[in-house]
Amino acid sequence: MRYILTLWALPLVIFWGWYFLSLNDINFGYAMLSRQVHDFAFRMYGQILGIDPAVIPGMILKACIIDTGIIGAIWAFRRRREIAAWWRRRREAPESVALNAERGSGPALLAE
Incomplete structure (x- = not known):
């Protein structure tokens, strides 16, 4: 269960860390954390999905909440x-x- 929790939490921490740092343009000299890359990434995903790029973070948040609920239910069932x-x-x-x-x-x- 420890590995499942780690494999669940690690991508969330990486994504949301990148998201909030790049959203606020706190880049520490790394281009990957710049606002330009942030806008480019969401504009690209928006074009691929055919939706407004502004709704993508909300969709990701909903998916993370659902995943967290599923992982929590599995943990509660085991305990x-x-x-x-x-x-x-x-x-x-x-x-x-x-x-x-x-x-x-x-x-x-x-x-x-």
Whole structure:
């Protein structure tokens, strides 16, 4: 699962890092991070897809959100027993003990 999370997060970090640096023309001397390359890349994708280049970042954002939901669902499914046990412990514990356990202090730490 660690590799899947890495292979999911790495392209997102690279793309969004490039996107925001090139959008704001923070290029550190690299042509790849310039606003001209940013505009060229989205204009090219817009022509290929036959859509307005301004809507492409929103489409990518929606795809990233959906992918994140799918990865989160897979992770939750793999950890469903642990999540269910945590949920049961949380519902059965008195409210003050549950709040102290979340904060990392109080009698819940002594019981563990």
